[in-house]
Amino acid sequence: MLSRVAENLYWMSRYIERADNLARLVTAHQNELLDATSNLTGEHEWHPLLEVTATGDENSSEDVVTYMVSSKDNPDSVLNCVFMARENARAVRDQISEEMWIELNALWLDLKQVSEADIDRHGRICEMTARSSLVFRGIENISLPRTDVWAFVQLGEYIERADKTSRIVDLPHFLPSHEAAPAWNTMLRACSASAEYRHRFGGEVDATSASTLLLFSNTFPRSVRFCVRRIDELLRQISDTDEGDYLNEAERATGALLARLNFSGVEEIGSLGLHEYVDSLQLDLNRIGYEISQRYFLLRRDAPPTSAEAYVNSRMQAQFSMQQ
Amino acid sequence: MKEQFDKYEAGDFFDESFTGKGGEIREPYRETSDYFSGLTDERMRSSLRSLERTFLKQGVTFTVYSDGQGTERIFPFDPFPRIIPAEEWAVIDQGLRQRIQALNLFLKDIYSERSILKEGIVPEELVKTSKHNRSEFAGVKLPHDTYIHICGTDLIRDREGRYCVLEDNGRCPSGVSYMLENRLAMKRTFPDLYRRLNVERVADYPLELLKTLHAVSPRQQDNPVCVLLTPGQYNSAYFEHTFLAQQMGIEIVEGRDLLVENDRVYMHTTRGLVQVDVIYRRIDDDFLDPRFFRRDSILGVPDLMKAYRAGNVTLVNAVGTGVADDKATYAYVPDMIRFYLSEEPVLPNIETFLGSRPDDLSYMIEKMDDLVVKAVDEAGGYGMLIGPASTKEEVAEFREKVRANPRGYIAQPVISLSRHPTFCDGKLEGRHIDLRPFVLTGKETVVIPGGLTRVALRKGSLVVNSSQGGGSKDTWVLRASAAPETD
Structure with a gap:
């Protein structure tokens, strides 16, 4: 497969996943706010979401929900993520199934139809996005042959999901301690994990059980460990490498992270603290993304980015400037 | 819709579906006209709406990037099909074959023996001064001596209903x-x-195109590697590029996906470099190779021309087919x-009157009020x-x-193109x-029996x-035999 095509598939998938996670996070947080006992006012209400999604522009005059959902200036708003997913899909229309393209295209056209005057505009955008992303994954699952096309689409999906779940777990860190408890509910709901939590732990939600489920579950499909295991399988499928071996730095970094999650998670949280632990997971995930781009996407003509962060930034700028 | 058919005026033109x-x-x-006149206005409106939705959802659009996120327009489509009976099509088919054969012989000739120039049939000066002349590639041997593999000739019908060639689109x-x-x-x-x-099938076009690409591969192996080279997804015809690549099952590439080493072209893939045999390029000569043509081109591939x-x-x-597209060269195709x-x-x-012929020039200058004047190297109605x-x-x-640059212009009498009933805001006109x-x-x-009307x-x-x-219409070429279509 063309390197550029692989990159477009990967980013198409990352962007729709990003849109989906953000949409569900906003919806869940909104829902929890309605029940909040103390009145968190103004910026404190939504500030934590900006922190965990690592977005935010101090100069923006838009309110936080607008900024996160429908802003044109925020490259990572739900709306812009859907746009970018569709633009990446458009570049590889000939590779994905017709139905996948139609779903993304229809979502974008439908979101543009949501009137600015609609009082529940943001709620509707989030709901449509989350729903369409489920449909998209369903179509992907039943229409894509299990070739490299599938592998790169899945790779984007699981990397983005691992990153977003790890960030969502960090939500309580940004709240005053007496408000942290409701955030655990938000966390679970944003990851569609409430039912699984009740099923497994029953009763009251506590921080340790909730974060354990979202970080280390071997069976819950949005947990970081589950996602990283999938990334490990996919990378080895692409290069045809045996389990436990590695052929490139992306595979090595993934194997190392998987071992951390498999064998030393809880101890590390004990010694580092949850927030610092989650930070270190995100660095590892960035590293994996960088190594994937080095191995599979880089064209000889491009100057190689100097670091994982530089890669993510340059990619974002390139894509964002395209739509301006 | 019956009322619309009763009110229809063919006017003082050649009308495709009514006589006089x-x-x-x-x-x-x-x-067809019985069918449409039997539809209720409501049924017609709902058919038009469903057509529009289909085109939009499938992304059969071209994009205008003026508001940041891009406005997509569908290419307006009229559902009243243009119908061409078999015996008319047989003449068109024969005429197109004759013409493409002559054009390919002409291109081979001017880039090798130059006999048509030596004989004075086509003026040497005309070829030499053509903007798209690529004499630096004279002598390059092409598979089957084919220069124009894909031609989209524009035909019109005059007041008497005769099919005439308006231009040969050979780029x-x-x-x-x-x-x-x-x-x-x-x-x-x-x-x-x-x-x-x-109606004759048109659906085999992608397959025929793929066969054409295979036939001209320099490496004659079972499965030559063919790619479609696009300027990228922000090009207005990008939909067509992906559509064709997908239908043919070949890769769609941008310039940055390709590189040249040891005079061979390769594409970057996730499994390393793969040699490319045939490039169906949808970018102009000028942008193909920044080392050879325009230095500022970022669409092309350095050393592709090597x-x-x-x-x-x-x-x-092939490179250099634009000479045959020059509107002044067009005038010589019958002689070719x-x-x-x-x-x-x-x-x-x-x-056609050529600015480069003194007599024609004075006629053009004098009668310009009555003529259509065209720049020889422009297209798209510009x-x-x-x-x-x-x-x-x-x-x-x-x-x-025209006075300042006579070679750069031609003139033709105004041809009143044939007219066809078309649905315009609920009316038939x-x-x-x-x-x-x-x-x-x-x-x-x-x-291909059909085309874009x-x-x-x-x-x-x-x-x-x-x-x-x-806008456009579907074009239905009728089959000669009475056997119904089986697909």
């Missing part, structure tokens, strides 16, 4: 995806009508046919003057342009049309280009 003023329906159109003709999508949409929306007529010259890659269409094939042209040209429809100032301005059939040539020539949607307008308010 307020005349009789032409036989090939009887079934990167576009529009074929619309021909295919229009057919799909018509079959989906009006299956009952479609079944009643016996690989081309070495014969290790075939470009489709006589020179190379010793035949009379089956499809006539439009009478760089032209329609004398009778222009102000005195516009004509005077053009006169100066006559609109001017042309026809772009598609001709493929690898080792042999294939003419373009229609000037603005009342009275003679300009059918999509950039100037044009």
